[in-house]
Amino acid sequence: MTLQEIIDRLNLTVLTEKKDFTAITPSGVYASDLLSCVMAGAHRRGLWITLQSHVNIVAVAALLDLSAVIITEGSTPEPDVIQKANREEVTLLLTPAPTYTVAGKLWELGLREG
Amino acid sequence: MAQLPLSEQDMLVDRGAGFITRAEELAYELKVEQVMTRDVKTVTPRTLIIDVLNLFREARISGAPVVDQDRLVGVISIEDLIRALRDSGRSELRASVSDYMTTRLVTVNVYDSIIEALKLFAKTKLGRLLVVDRAGRLAGIITKGDITRGLLNALQRDIETEELKRYRASHLFEDIISDRTSLILRYHIAPRDFINGGAASSNIKRALLRLGANPQLARRCGVAVYEAEMNLIIHATNGGDIEVEIEPHQIVIHVTDDGPGIEDIEQAMQPGFSTAPPEIRELGFGAGMGLQNIKRSVDELNIESTPARPRLIMKPKRGREEWELSREPAPGQGTRLTMKFFLQADQSLERHSSTGRESAE
Amino acid sequence: MRLADVLNIVQARFFLPDSVQSPSPSVLNRELRVGGSADLMSDVLCYDMSQGLLITGLINPQTVRTAEMVDVAAILIVRGKTPPPETIRTAWEAGIPLLGTQMTMFEACGRLYMANLPSAVRFAGAPPPDCTAH
Structure with a gap:
């Protein structure tokens, strides 16, 4: 499933610059709010679900070359976080839904850990 | 229970x-x-x-x-x-x-x-x-x-024990006559004590339930005092003290410390503002939501804080040829958080005006 | 959904103090109203988690204390982590069943969501979560 389909099906807001999301197919999904867990557990080119919108998430996403970060609970990042994400070419997506629901819906769509 | x-x-x-x-x-x-x-x-x-x-x-x-x-x-x-x-x-x-x-x-x-x-x-x-x-x-x-x-006897004992405890606790405010009766619970919170962190809040919540507080009120007090307790553990240099003053119609919780103090209270009240280091975030805290959670839970909140002013301390070394300079926060500073909860007439802890739980008579 | 169903769905096991051999059957019958997942405890306090299942990767005793404050019915530890004895003891004393699964948070949430455990709802007036740049 492409990132564009995921964005459409979950009605996600794209916070960073638009890319050709139809060309991106996430390798899997990881949910955690603890950066150390994400560093250890998330797959390269995967999707990361978290309610953290701290600037550190951009660094972790860039380091792991993640397809996108889905920020939950409408936890809108500050403008400088979005700017940094654009510089690092990290895609940030936003939803008002909690992590539990986002994980549930992605699982329902057939996505797996990777 | x-x-x-x-x-x-x-x-x-x-x-x-x-x-x-x-x-x-x-x-x-x-x-x-x-x-x-x-x-x-x-x-x-x-x-x-x-x-x-x-x-x-x-x-x-x-x-x-x-x-x-x-x-x-x-x-x-x-x-x-x-x-x-x-x-x-x-x-x-x-x-x-x-x-x-x-x-x-x-x-x-x-x-x-x-x-x-x-x-x-x-x-x-x-x-x-x-x-x-x-x-x-x-x-x-x-x-x-x-x-x-045997089962019936044990059940009976359970119920009697709990009823007795509740009876004693919930009649506190009418058995003792005074112009203003209040029950004070005090807890000392040790700094960086993540193992026991939350134990005071847990005891406070249980005490309130036993005194006849309704579960929603006990939850609100619990959430507020828990965030405050974790703040003491994370930020206060020497920990701090929690004092809960329970009266039939209001609960006042004072949380005091002599820690570094809050530089800018208005800034600290902004959602997401946090001075917690990354290792605290990895423990699941310090996301800058604590004061927000407290604000949401209480009826009145008062924060007094005097940020510690650095104090220069000079000590002579080696026969006063050299002086060792150190900066320490001046004592007697810190933060005092006062959280108030007002009980509606139907939530009062005084039995004669309460509506529920009239069993033990 | 009962706690016994959760055990099946996410292939969980109980963490019990050494002195206790098995949970009582009434715990297995405990009814769960909602589910919620987070590794940030302040965020958990923003949700109406009463009679709910808290799904988390945090294993320190604060996980239990947080759960206790919002009347959580049970805690599910994900990612195969084993909580330290003080967490297990705190949970036992608070009367909150503590479960563990090898699954990730994503898989556990996914499977429970698919099995119709609804999501917890955020309290009105709860602050927006972590939106800091500080």
Whole structure:
């Protein structure tokens, strides 16, 4: 499933610059709010679900070359976080839904850990 | 915690459900020796059947263990007596127990949970089980009736204990007459004590419930004081103190520390503002939501903080040729958080004006 | 959904103090109203988690304390983590069943969501979560 389909099906807001999301197919999904867990557990080119919108998430996403970060609970990042994400070419997506629901819906769509 | 009995029909149903659940738990907790009958009529292998019959009739029992010099050797029941009579009529009443007793023994240990006895009852269809001690000697017998009685007694004790505690606590404010009665709970919170972090909040929440506070109020107080307690653990240099002042119509919680203080209170009140280091974030705290959660939970919030001004301390070294300079925060500074909760008339902790839980009278 | 169903769905096991051999059957019958997952405890406090299942990767005793404050019915630890004895003891004393699964948070949430455990709802007036750049 492409990132564009995921964005459409979950009605996600794209916070960073638009890319050709139809060309991106996430390798899997990881949910955690603890950066150390994400560093250890998330797959390269995967999707990361978290309610953290701290600037550190951009660094972790860039380091792991993640397809996108889905920020939950409408936890809108500050403008400088979005700017940094654009510089690092990290895609940030936003939803008002909690992590539990986002994980549930992605699982329902057939996505797996990777 | 067991529901207290209430007059409404639906509450009684809930109470019944609570009883069943608790009884199940008790079946695992209670030991056989706590419910068994200790004073057991026994016979020997040489006792005559006629004497067993008389014993059964006088003691109104339907079976007895057979003991030979301290050793459990069998069991004789009314069914065995009937068999003896059917076999050879009245003459067999002169036979001895050893001829008719059952030697295949079904026993439970004194230290088994009563659930083990219940399983054996279901498996064997027997009416009584022999209870043996660690040395294998007869210690008593247990029937389904003993178990029912034991469970009911334990349930009763549970309820009485909890009701007594609640009764004592919830009548505090009317038993003591004064112009203004308040109950004060004090806790000291050690810095960086992540193991016990939250224990004070847990105790405060339980105390409020026992005093008759409704669950929503107890939850609001719990959430607010918990965030404040974690703040002390994370930020306060020497920890701090929590003081809960409970009055019938309001609860005031003071949280004080002599830590570094808050530089800019308005900034600290912004959602997401945090000065917590990354290792605290990895513990699940320091996301800058603490004060927000407190604000949401309380009816009134007052924060006084004096940020520590650095103090220069000079100490002479090596015969005053050199001076060692150090910066330390001046003492007597810190933060004082006052959280107030106002109780509506129908939530009052004073019994005569409260609406719920009128059971213990 | 009952706690027994959760055990099946996410192949969980109980964490019990050494002195306790098995949970009582009434705990398995405990009814769960909602589910919620987070590794940030302040965020958990923003949700109406009463009678809910808290799904988290945090294993320190604060997880239990947080759960206790909002009347959580049970805690599910994900990612195969084993909580330290003090967490297990705190949970036992608070009467909150503590479960663990090898699954990730994503898989556990996914499977429970698919099995119709609804999501917890955020309290009205709860602050927006972590939106800091500080």
